[in-house]
Every structure is written in structure tokens, then in C-alpha cells.
Amino acid sequence: xxxxxxxxxxxxxxxxxxxxxxxxxxxxxxxxxxxxxxxxxxxxxxxxxxxxxxxxxxxxxxxxxxxxxxxxxxxxxxxxxxxxxxxxxxxxxxxxxxxxxxxxxxxxxxxxxxxxxxxxxxxxxxxxxxxxxxxxxxxxxxxxxxxxxxxxxxxxxxxxxxxxxxxxxxxxxxxxxxxxxxxxxxxxxxxxxxxxxxxxxxxxxxxxxxxxxxxxxxxxxxxxxxxxxxxxxxxxxxxxxxxxxxxxxxxxxxxxxxxxxxxxxxxxxxxxxxxxxxxxxxxxxxxxx
Amino acid sequence: xxxxxxxxxxxxxxxxxxxxxxxxxxxxxxxxxxxxxxxxxxxxxxxxxxxxxxxxxxxxxxxxxxxxxxxxxxxxxxxxxxxxxxxxxxxxxxxxxxxxxxxxxxxxxxxxxxxxxxxxxxxxxxxxxxxxxxxxxxxxxxxxxxxxxxxxxxxxxxxxxxxxxxxxxxx
Ligand SMILES: Cc1cc2nc3c(=O)[nH]c(=O)nc-3n(C[C@H](O)[C@H](O)[C@H](O)COP(=O)(O)OP(=O)(O)OC[C@H]3O[C@@H](n4cnc5c(N)ncnc54)[C@H](O)[C@@H]3O)c2cc1C
Ligand code: FES
Ligand code: FES
Numbered sequence: 001x002x003x004x005x006x007x008x009x010x011x012x013x014x015x016x017x018x019x020x021x022x023x024x025x026x027x028x029x030x031x032x033x034x035x036x037x038x039x040x041x042x043x044x045x046x047x048x049x050x051x052x053x054x055x056x057x058x059x060x061x062x063x064x065x066x067x068x069x070x071x072x073x074x075x076x077x078x079x080x081x082x083x084x085x086x087x088x089x090x091x092x093x094x095x096x097x098x099x100x101x102x103x104x105x106x107x108x109x110x111x112x113x114x115x116x117x118x119x120x121x122x123x124x125x126x127x128x129x130x131x132x133x134x135x136x137x138x139x140x141x142x143x144x145x146x147x148x149x150x151x152x153x154x155x156x157x158x159x160x161x162x163x164x165x166x167x168x169x170x171x172x173x174x175x176x177x178x179x180x181x182x183x184x185x186x187x188x189x190x191x192x193x194x195x196x197x198x199x200x201x202x203x204x205x206x207x208x209x210x211x212x213x214x215x216x217x218x219x220x221x222x223x224x225x226x227x228x229x230x231x232x233x234x235x236x237x238x239x240x241x242x243x244x245x246x247x248x249x250x251x252x253x254x255x256x257x258x259x260x261x262x263x264x265x266x267x268x269x270x271x272x273x274x275x276x277x278x279x280x281x282x283x284x285x286x287x288x289x
Numbered sequence: 290x291x292x293x294x295x296x297x298x299x300x301x302x303x304x305x306x307x308x309x310x311x312x313x314x315x316x317x318x319x320x321x322x323x324x325x326x327x328x329x330x331x332x333x334x335x336x337x338x339x340x341x342x343x344x345x346x347x348x349x350x351x352x353x354x355x356x357x358x359x360x361x362x363x364x365x366x367x368x369x370x371x372x373x374x375x376x377x378x379x380x381x382x383x384x385x386x387x388x389x390x391x392x393x394x395x396x397x398x399x400x401x402x403x404x405x406x407x408x409x410x411x412x413x414x415x416x417x418x419x420x421x422x423x424x425x426x427x428x429x430x431x432x433x434x435x436x437x438x439x440x441x442x443x444x445x446x447x448x449x450x451x452x453x454x455x456x457x458x459x460x
Contacts, residue, residue: 006320102433
């Protein structure tokens, strides 16, 4: 790790300018819990590090006038957990973010870094997809928005254009009767990578599911939005048949790898099991009678 | 012979100010120096240990503005203006140990001692965070600190001892 320049700009325009000018030789640094490990392993050798934590917009959490949230991309999991309202409104997103590493890692690790690192097993990503979160990105050509599911392009790759920086996540306002949850399967309870991760966000009206989104992690090259699983739940009273149909949709969406953490058959089966359990928690939070 | 010019910052160095165990310091650093290497190699504070250098073991845990972090995963230049407390900074000026240090001794919460500075810093932050109410929660929230000697039961006992005595906030 030598010959690296370091910049900590105070404005996004400066950050984008420096990042774009370095033409691929630069890396954005949020918490550094992925980047430093990768640099140490020699997997990446940036000529310039652009630290975004001095930019106010990237480290703030705002509740918007309509009741939604805007979370800066570099907000740490610990700071998000300390927000007085966020965890009440989005308990599933918060539990996903707070599963990342130990408390020490939490002090630094950000949802923006988790998404841009583009691991298929990133824990916050399925929950953000289920929440229908949208990201704002800024680059040399200005700002644009895209859904979270459109950011990862494959393991370690994103669809951000050269010079673009992820600025924030926007989560929509919550209707009455909404609940979300995230569960992951790992061989131990802490400090490991998801074998499967499942995020569910649903809305109940008088016991009937009126909206549902399902995000599934670690079962394909990118985290998936499983549209068919959501569809199977909407219109039902979350009876066993509807939940089994949603679980089947999750299993059908799996294109996993075989590795030391789990075989293809195991991951596929677990995807269905996790869907069922996660729906149960989300429904309870939505106020299921 | 030209007289020596005033010392100039080397071009590849970044100057930061950092308060280390209560003392403000101005440091000119290579950007890729981790906080851990700064503490150990440049400031001689070798109480903070390097176990894995990958964020996995917690041996390098220090308190950064009161929050526990793995110093191996933090670049020192990122901490401009921050305050760091290491194991060396916990005892009072007269040498009186921090209650967590005393509890680790009384509960025999270590064998080789390599993980201990990280365990103690982590445990102090745990009490500040105030999320652990019972041994299970202590174990869960201390899971970022690995003890290869397996002194876990005594570590949990030491933390419980401080909790029971009402604790003492981190400096
Ligand atoms: C011990 C340990 C345990 C871990 N456990 C988990 C776990 O359980 N689950 C999990 O999902 N992850 C885990 N991780 C991985 C890591 O902590 C997370 O992915 C974390 O969210 C990364 O966030 P960061 O802010 O540290 O990212 P950084 O390391 O700062 O950045 C990660 C990548 O994203 C890029 N980037 C960051 N922010 C932006 C931005 N705003 N715009 C554009 N690009 C950006 C960086 O250039 C880099 O390539 C673990 C890591 C460690 C060390
Ligand atoms: S040395 Fe930092 S966590 Fe192991
Ligand atoms: S006392 Fe030896 S590693 Fe913990």
C-alpha cells in the first residue's frame, strides 16, 4: 500500500471532480471496512482515495416532509441505529444494516459501501430492495436516481458510470399497516457471510396483504428483487398456500453457487424457508391480528 | 553551503491533528498508514495489538471519539480532529486502574493477554452503548473480539462485575 494520495473534500462537487479526473485510478472511501481489506490483500491498488465522510449530505439522515427517509450513503450502521425514529419505521432495513460485522465494524460500515461493494451477499441490499429504496447518484453529468436493485451489475461490479458517486438512499413514506423484516442464514450467528439473505416488506389492510416486495441475497450474481414472490402474497390473507407459492417463487429465482458455505440445493431450499420466516416477522410488525 | 531551509512537509505526507489519550498531537503521515500502525509503529503505543489486520479479531479495538472501532480498518488520515483512547489511556494519572481493568484482573479474564487490550476497550464501549442487559447480550455484543485462549466465561464475568457496580463511563 504505497503511493496513494488521499483527499477528504467537503463538497460533493469537489469529490465528483477529483474522482472523475482520476479516471478509474481512484476509489471512494466510506467506512473502509471492505476497501481496506481489499487493499491489504492487494486486490485493489488505488492511486487516489476520495474520503466522502466530510461531506454533510453523505453522512446525514433526514426524515422527509412526506414521512420518508433520506439516508446519506456514508452513514454508519451505528449512527443509523441511534436515530430515534428510523428503526421504528424501518425495523427490517435497520436489522439488516446492523447485521454487518461486529459493533466495531458497525462504527464505520455504511449502507452505501455495502451496496457499492456489490457482494451478492451484502446484508443491507435485500432489505433495501424490499423497502423499494431509490438511490441518488452524482457524476460529471449531474444527478440521477435509480432503484437499489439496478445498482449491482455482478460480483464486485456496479452500474454506476465512471466518476459517479452514490449520494443517498431515499425510502418511501410508510402506509398504515406496513412492516418489514430481514433474516439471513449463516453457519454461525455472528461475523460471517450470508448463505442466503431475505428481505420482506409488506402492507396489510384488514388482514389482507395489499402490497409486498421480496429481496433475496446470496443466491445469484446480484441481489434479486423476486417480483413473483411479492405477487403471490398480494391479495392473500397470508395463508399457508400463498406463503408456499411465494417460497416456491424464491426457490425458482435462485441461481446460486456451490461453495464451502452451502451447496446449490441447500441454498435453494433455504431461500424458501427464510421467505416463510421473514414474512411471518414482517406480518407481525405490520400488526397482523 | 546553503543554510538548512525550514522543514517542509514531504509531498506524500498529510498533516493531521489527533488527540491521543488526552494529548493533542500534530502528525505528518503517509496516507496509507492505518490508525493501528500509527499507534504502534510511530507513537510507540504497543498496547493495542495486531491480530488479523482484517477487522475480524478485535485485538486492535480502540475508542475513537468514544466509539469502539477496529484500528486496523481505519486510515489514520481519516481521523483528523478525532480523539483516540487506547489501553494506555484508561488508568487515571495516579495509576489507578479503570474499573474494567480491575475487573479483568479480579475475574482472571485472560490467559496470554494478547486479546485483552481490545477486549477491555470494547467492553468499556459496550457499557457506554448500554444495549447489553444480560450475559447472552454481552456475549453477542462482544462477538467482534475473539479470544484464542478461550477466556470468554471470565471476560463475561468481568463485564458483569462492572455492570453490577454501576459501571464507569469511558474517559
Ligand atoms: C469483520 C467484517 C465482517 C463483515 N461482516 C459483514 C456482514 O455480516 N454482512 C455484510 O454484508 N458485510 C460484511 N462485511 C463487509 C463490509 O463491512 C460491508 O460491506 C460494509 O457495508 C461496507 O461499507 P464501508 O462503508 O466500510 O465501505 P468501503 O469499504 O468504504 O467501500 C466499499 C466499496 O464501495 C465503494 N464505495 C463506498 N461508498 C461509495 C459511494 N458512496 N459511491 C461509490 N462507491 C462507493 C468503495 O470504493 C469500495 O469499493 C464485513 C466486513 C468485515 C471487515
Ligand atoms: S487486528 Fe484489527 S480486527 Fe484483527
Ligand atoms: S487471553 Fe489469549 S487470546 Fe485472549
